[in-house]
Each structure stands twice: as structure tokens, then as C-alpha cells.
Amino acid sequence: MNKLSNSGFRFALAGVLTLGLLVAGGKPAAAAETPPVTLSTAQLKAIAEEGFVYGLPLVMNYAIMNEYAVNKNTDQFKAPFNHIKNEPRVYTYKDTAVLSPNSDTPYSLAWLDLRAEPVVITVPEVDSGRYYSVQLVDGNLYNDGYIGSRATSNKAGSYAVAGPDWQGGSPEGVGKVFHSTTPFMLVIFRTQLFNPKDMPSVEKIQAGFNIQPLSAFQNKPAPAAAPVIDFLPATSAGVKTHFWSYLSAALNYIPESDKDKDIRAKLAKIGVGPGKAFNMNSLSQEQQQAMAEGMKAGDAKVDEFVARGATDVNGWQVGSLWGDSDFYNGDWLKRAGGGKAGIYGNDAAEAMYLLGRTDAKGQTLDGSKHNYTLTFPAGSLPPVNAFWSVTMYYSDSQLLVENPINRYLVNSPMLPDMKKNADGSLTIYMQHKSPGKDKESNWLPAPDGPIYLALRMYWPKPATEDSSVLPPGKGTWQPPGIVVAN
Template sequence: MKNPLPRAVGCAMLLLASFTSTFTHATDITPAETKAIAEEGYIYGLPIVMNYATMYDYAVDKNSGQYKAPFNHIHNMHNVFSYKDTAIVSPNSDTPYSLMFMDLRSEPIVLSVPTVEKPRYYSVQLIDNNTNNFGYIGSRTTGSEAGNYLLVGPDWKGMTPPGIKKVFRSQTQLLFVIFRTQLYNPADMPNVEKIQSGYATQPLSAFLKQPAPPAAPAIDFPKFDKDLVKTDFFKYLGFALQFAPATPEEVAIRAKLARMGIGADKDFNFQDLSAEQKTAVVEGMQAGHTKVLDAVNHLGTQINGWNIVSSGGDAAFYDGDWLKRAAIAQAGIYANDAEEATYPMAKILSDGTPLDGSKHNYTITFPAGQLPPVNAFWSVTMYDGKSQLLIKNPVNRYLINSPMLPDMKKNADGSLTLYVQKDSPGTDKESNWLPAPNDLIYMVMRLYWPKTENPSVLPPGKGTWSPPAILKIN
């Protein structure tokens, strides 16, 4: 989906074999209450902590191996994601990314985009620290023309300045911006780079040619890694909450967390709890994680073995349903709104049998005239079924997408068959080969800017178009 789960918050970290954190006071609540709050708090906080992991890797720790750029600076990737990229799970390998974490504490930021000639698709996804999509710039929403857009924090009360096309308000002071620019083929990369060079940001004061306001205080970011998150999940959550004023739907859960010493102005201290309460916290988090995994398996509608998920959304889309938000983040953090991209995902055959490249070969056949109905483009991407990461393969092919159609072979009846297997199907079929792992398989179909007229995949799981069944061929 997702676009994607940060490396530092993989499933292994959530087994919580050991949990020694920091907690301030909770001796006045029973172990049963402690377990219930830890469970609900874990579900509420998982996307927030996952986002912090990505932010730390991309914008804070220059030695992370995944570092991109400091806050308020755009990092343009002149390549698509490969098996070497491990910070985000289920990464999109269709579009070169430009990425930026943004800090709006001192003043708003002006984000500028160049003209992007049709039919090339591009999008700028605006995501707050809670993983809510609070706006889009791009082909679908604002068109292909150049423009300046203002990104403001939750407390900004200024007027829209001249020269600004639209104001986008984040509910959090820190946020993440994901630019996607369509790449037609490898030779097209210079054209993508030219567009990327036109993406720009500047403080509002610089845009208005006015003196800058005082700088915000430096942030002392707590070190993040997969071992520390086992011990300090709620410490990371409390840290992140200081940049996110509570919205009305968050008041209740934040009050519960505060009873356990978890919050923006608190320092969670696990050691102050009794042994019974420590056990309750661990059990609560484990129960929360079990619920998240179960919710992932029930996120969407099963059609032909594909799970068509409703994708991500804004705060109103989640409406306080923290389990839905956590499940979408676990399935692929930073998922687009369904109207921007819809994601059928497959791990099983129609009969429920897991897809396993070590045991079987598979095919996916689109009947003639029934390719995915999109305004932009579509793709089918292969991932390792356990890690949800791209897999190394002999042809360096991680996906098949619609720009590749001219080089693919259609069947005599006009249908298109994809060969999903670990070994080459033969030189005559290799153009249609989607290399699979020698293990469990996870596939994501991405439908960018899906059509709304029939046939359509929208609304997700209830549309008039469905992905074809995956068939076992040996």
C-alpha cells in the first residue's frame, strides 16, 4: 500500500519477549485496567511509533543507512526502490520518490511544484505524524500546472498570502511528504529528474521576503532501533505526542494513557510498576498486536484470492477507529486514499492456500479488454511473504506495470498472462515473468488514480471490476 512498515518496527519486535521500559505511576490502577490500557494504547500508538521509526531513519540519524535529508529539505531519489531498501515495507517500485519530513513549529512552509506535462502522473501525499493523509497535490487533485501551496501546523491562524493556490493544515507539527513521479521506463529517468528538480520548499517568511520568526527549539530525538522499541514503545509514543495536539476523538485514549504515565509531558517508567502490573503491560501489548494482525487479515474484501483494501485516509476516514488505522499501517504504512490509489493484495489462492514460490508456479490472466481500469497506470509488485520487502532476482524485476505492456506478449485471444514463479518460464515468456521468492509470496496490485466510471474498482471491494484469480499451474 504503502505504499509500507519501517525496518525498526518489524513483526519480530512486537513479540515482546522481554519488556523493560520506563513508567511513572500506575499503582492506583488494577492489573486488569493496566492490561486494557496497554492493549488499547498499543493499537492507538502503533502507526505513530512506526512513523517515528521512519522519521528517525530518514531525517535524524545520519548513520542509519537509510538517511535522506534533514527536516524541510527534499531528498530526490533518482531510482526506484529495490531489495536493498528496507526502511519501509511493501515499498512502491513504480515511481521514483522524493521524500521530506517537515517541521512546522516555527512557521508554515511553502511547497512548490513545477508543470508536469500530461499524461505523466505525479502526486504529493501529505501525511501527519498520526499517519493521516491530510491532503494531496498532483495530477488527480490540483492538475498538471505549476503552483505554490502552503502547509501549516495545527495552531497557525494567518491569512492565505497572495500567490498561494491552497492551504493544507496538518494536525501535527511534524509531518511527512511523499512525492511520486511516474517513470515510463529506465531511459525516462532524466525526464523524471528534471521534474524532481522543480519540487521546492521554503519558509513562508522567505516566500514573502520578510524576516524569519525565531527558530523553534532543537529537538532531542530519542535513539530508535528495533531492540529499543521492545523496551521503550510507550516512551516513543509519548515523545511523538508532544508534536500532536489532541483532537476531539483522541481525548479519551490520551486520558487513559495518562493514567499509566504515558503522554507528551510524561516519562513512562516501567520499573515503578509491580511485577503483576509489568506482566499486565506485556500481555496488553501482545494482545494489541494480535488484534492488529487479525485486523490486517480482515481489512478488505476477498475477491478471487485478492484482498481489496479501503486504503488510507484522513482523520475523518478513521474517525477514532484506532484498530483500522493500525491495521492499515501494519499492512503498508503511508497508504494512499483509495481515490488516489487502490491496493488489491494477495497472499493466498481463492481456496485459502498460501502462495508459496518454493512449491508452485502461478499465473494471473487478464481477459481481453479487462486490464485494470485506471486514469494513470497500474502495477503488480512482488514481495517476500514474510518480510514484505522486495526480493533479489536475476532480472532485477520487482513488478510488472502498464508502461511495460508494449514489450509484453499477449495470448491469441488478446488476454494477458503474467507468470508468477521463482524460475524463468523460458525466454519466450520472460517478458511476462514476475519473479517470485523461493518462499511465501505477497503481491500488491496498485491502481493509480482508479477510474470512477464503470468498470471501476471503486468503492474498494464493491466495484464493478475485480482482479483476476491467481491460478496454480503445477
């Protein structure tokens, strides 16, 4: 799902939650009283800055988990744990929980609860030539593995996913065991849709996706159920105001590791951690100000990293900020950059995301000021094994753009219906108003204001090919720049 915000978070000191949290076992724990903070304002600011960078993607993920799998009263709710929610549609401007969602592949989503036993994911055979993927993302925001066209082929199969406490071996009947570093994991199924009439075929594939406990898969007695958890309520909109309370809640379900033990020890000094309740009111005005300044500094550091962590190629930012535990290796700034740029992004081998906020001359894209074109020369479309797309977003919210023709992207399956230029090149018209009926087949509606674009390349050609976007920022293929229309 995916990408990029330079607008930054704005933090309010008033109204920060001071609620008690719950331990992983599920029974209410009395809020640990926060001892008087004796740290200096400089120390507080430093911890807040480092803690924000470490915690941002964890907090975002915790809020989305609440909206998708816990709070049935939210309009973003999908399904309870260990159940699949198939979306027989592509995402639109009405989908607001996740930044920069794709609108290419109907999603199927499932949050796994791995505390009692592993869960088995079964996929059907998918017709040749149709891309699909199953991405496994744990609470640390690590991509722990893939099932699908690139990773395991389009053949049918069953795969087990085990939590951090699982001690068993490889169960009989499964092709592979994936290991999550946390007891809760998000599974994102993406199934390629060729055109609106193709939706019944996608729905048939989605109906073949199945999730079940290992015991049910093996027809064995189930182990004791894990305790019910009364999660601290959280929303994506609340991340700004309730950051530290959400972070404490998220850390209840993220086992400490050698990589993060130092930052977690620092957070504990200000009352943030498993079973703790951060109380902003326990701090003096000077200390509260230091915390706010530290958070803003951390946010600015993340934005700066995202801006410089990619290579500028003709105005597009080309890079990759998503991967597994080894990919991040304790680099919390890189992980925060991935969360801020577009949470739940894929590994580069699975999908590349080229992000655009400026034209080829480095000027900010703005649909209220200009019309734009993007032209791929003949024979130089994005090199992929699956498909590519260019998706339009509002720059400030990173959500899909409401428009009169309900078109949120232009992608390679649309090529037969698009018009090519006399020289064989392909021009996409990106503007707020229609470019005219004769050009509407190539029109990507833009907002009446700042623009944010994502060029997605699913299953990009490997670096060994003559034309490839890989390795990120250094590939032999380069995207053309966006230009102001004449």
C-alpha cells in the first residue's frame, strides 16, 4: 500500500491520553504510575526525538490494526483476527485509513493472531499471466516474506505463519513456514485486475484464499485459546495527539530485541513502554515544551531522510525503504521513512515505487497552476514482469483524488484503450479538467492544487536484464520527467 508526506505531523499537547494499558495476557493492568521525571529538558527532547523516529511506524500500524481488526464500529473495519476480508473492488478516494493506497489490485486483508498457534494460508492456482502476491508484515513493520507469482509461482499451495514463541518444526502439508517477530501480523493479498469486466475472475481467486489455525488444517484438537485483549482504542487520526499512549500500547505486543533494547530503555525513563501510561500532565511546562520540540525534530528528521534517501531521476524520487529485519538492521530512521513515505510498501524485488512531487525542472506539481504531461518514448515503457501504473493523489493527505470519471490511475492493462502518438510514444495527460474528449482515454485527473504521484512497477525486471529500474536509483531504465503542457 503506498507514499510520501512532507507536510509533517503537528502535535497537540492538550488532551494527550493518560489511560492505563493492558498486558499481552489480556487482563487489565493498573496503570503504572509514572514517577516524577527528573531528566533535563535537553534529555527529554533527545529521548522524544529518538523515540518518535523509532515509534512512528509502530504507532501507525497499531492504529490501523485497531481500525481494521478490532473496532467494529469504524467505517474502516475489515474483519476480526484470523479472518480474510476480500475487497471485490479497487480502492477509491473514500478509503482513508492508509496513506497512498494502490488502486490497481483488489485487496484481501487479514490480521493474524499467532499467540495460540501458527496460522496456515492457502492460495488457489492463479491463471497464468495474472500477477498476485501475499505480503506478510509484522508489528515491527518487517516484511517477513511473500507468497505469490514472483516468490512461489502461481500454483496452489499452503504456507504456515508462526509467531515469535512457536517452537515447533515444519508442519506436514505446508510448503514453507514464515516467522513473525510479533504475535500479530498483517497479511495483504493483491490480485491483479485487468479491467472492470475482469472483476468476477478476481472474485473467484479471492474466494480461494483461505486462513485457518494449524490445528484445523491438520484436523487435530485446538490448543487453549489465547486470552482476549481489550486493546487501547486507537485511530489513524489520533496518531498526532496520542502518540506516546499509542506507542506504549503497541509495545505491549512487540517483543524487545537486541536491536531496540537501548531505545526502549530510554523510553521507559519517561513512562513509555509495556504496561505503562504516559502522562503529559506530570511534566512541567518546560518539559512538555521539550517533548513537543523533540517530536517535531524527529518528524523533520524523517522527512529529511525520505527526501535524501532516494535518488532524483528526472524529478522522480527513486529508492526503496521497505524490507525485512536484515534490511533495516536497527536503522529506525529508514524504517520510519518507509512508514511515512507509504506504510506497508513492498520489497524492491516485489514492487518499485517512484514518487513524484516535482516536474522535470524541479518545480512543485500543482494542478491549480498547470496542466502536465508524462510521455514514455516508444519502446521504453516501465520494464516489468507483471504490470505498472501511475496513480494520482492529493499532495497533503496522500489520498486518492475524487474526480468526475472515477479514474485514479493509468496502468499497463489500459494500454489497448489508450492512444499512442505518431512516433509510437505514449503521453499521459495529468490535469484537473478534461483535456478534451479526443484525449480522455489518456487522462489522469489531477487535484485543483498540489499533486503527489506514485509510479508503481510490480515485479520489476531484475538488474540482470538490459533494461531495469533495479538496483533502486541506479538502474539502466529511467523514468521520463513530467513537463508543463503547452
